[in-house]
Amino acid sequence: MATTANAPIGVFDSGVGGLSVLRHIRAQLPREHLLYFADAAFAPYGDKPEPAVAERSLAIAGFLVAQGAKALVVACNTATVAAIKLLRAHYPGMPIVGVEPGxxxxxxxxxxxxxxxxxxxxxxxxxxxxxxxxxxxxxxxxxxxxxxxxxxxxxxxxxxxxxxxxxxxxxxxxxxxxxxxxxxxxxxxxxxxxxxxxxxxxxxxxxxxxxxxxDTGEAVARQLARLLAAAGSDRQDDGQPALLAGYTSASATALQAAFTALLGLAVPVQAVEIGIHSADAA
Missing domain, CATH: 3.40.50.1860 (Rossmann fold)
Known part of the structure; x- marks a missing residue:
């Protein structure tokens, strides 16, 4: 259980919008390690066909799970609409929270x-x-x-x-x-x-x-906290700081700048390629 509790939470969006949700998660769950993925190379999701958004969401979820994520937050309304049911079916038992329009x-x-x-x-x-x-x-x-x-x-x-x-x-x-x-x-x-x-x-x-x-970001953070507590996988205070890492399908420099400008944080960011079959490979 300790290993699960110390695993990170994966959060993703088409770009920087999900940072508005991430800030609520950090406030609500300050001990949790977090991974943030910005699919900026495929942004915006809002004008893409729903099947394409679902496919990208599954691929990104697969990547985050491969990084050890114990829970997923779909920090994007469009991706939630397109993919939340698929994600829950693909990862049964994993806490997965989507963003509902308020x-x-x-x-x-x-x-x-x-x-x-x-x-x-x-x-x-x-x-x-x-x-x-x-x-x-x-x-x-x-x-x-x-x-x-x-x-x-x-x-x-x-x-x-x-x-x-x-x-x-x-x-x-x-x-x-x-x-x-x-x-x-x-x-x-x-x-x-x-x-x-x-x-x-x-x-x-x-x-x-x-x-x-x-703004429903605070409600998302509360729901995530409830699910983690119910699963017994919320991270307890072990004296070690919570870690935050960023990933993007586009420019690492751009996402780093967004972390600084929008959240006042200096966050290590890595640019990665996401294949559409990542979820199946995870």
Whole structure:
């Protein structure tokens, strides 16, 4: 059990968006060793066919398991929609947590029942999302205003967090939701919390109403903690520091820069090639 407990948790996303989830995991589980994989060479996932995203997700999961991962976090809404069932079937018994669009907490937070949902086109089109939308709509009576944010994840991936171009893109996607009366905005892609400051600035200059922003990264970290504790595989304090390592399918330098800029961390990063059959080989 000690070996399992000391094994790392594997976290992956199409790029740097999953760092918004990683920061919650580090806060919730400060003793855990972590591996982060950014599939930047294949980003963004949001405009890729679902089978292609599922195939990449299985391959990356295979790589992380080969590195000794005891649990997996799919820190990407699009990949969760495309691959979470496949991953759980491929690795039965392993704690695997995906990112759910925050429809339920969004409905709970809304005062007027008007909830704007910002997400990639891939997430919004996915069967898993549509089933969740139907379920929450019936149980909450909330009205969900869906907004596909084409290009926004890619813009954030470039590090354009507070540029004029990013501000214009946010205004194009968010202003119509506010005009329709939304008092709650669900950040339905893990990239979007990385521009939360820019979103808050836009809101402050657009409407006097209080707008609630829903980021589900904290809920993901709590669920991961519960699953690890239930399995008896959470790492205990042994006096050794928690380790964090990064991997990417593109530029190691770019991911290192993202760790520094977004999380204030100096993290060793290795560029690796991921074959599409990695999961089968693991």
């Amino acid at each position: 429809l339920k907490p969004g409905a709970a937070a809304s005062r007027n029942g008007m909830v704007g949902v910002l997400a990639t086109d891939g997430t919004l089109a996915g069967e898993k999302f549509q089933l969740l939308l139907e379920q929450i709509s019936q149980s909450s009576n909330a009205q969900f205003l869906l907004q596909g944010c084409t290009g926004l994840a890619s813009q954030i991936e470039l590090g354009e967090l507070d540029s004029d171009a990013t501000a214009a893109m946010l205004a194009r996607y968010i202003t119509p939701l506010l005009d329709q009366g939304a008092d709650t905005l669900v950040l339905g892609c893990t990239h979007y919390p990385l521009v939360q400051a820019a979103i808050e600035h836009l809101i402050a200059n657009t409407t006097p109403r209080e707008i609630v922003l829903v």
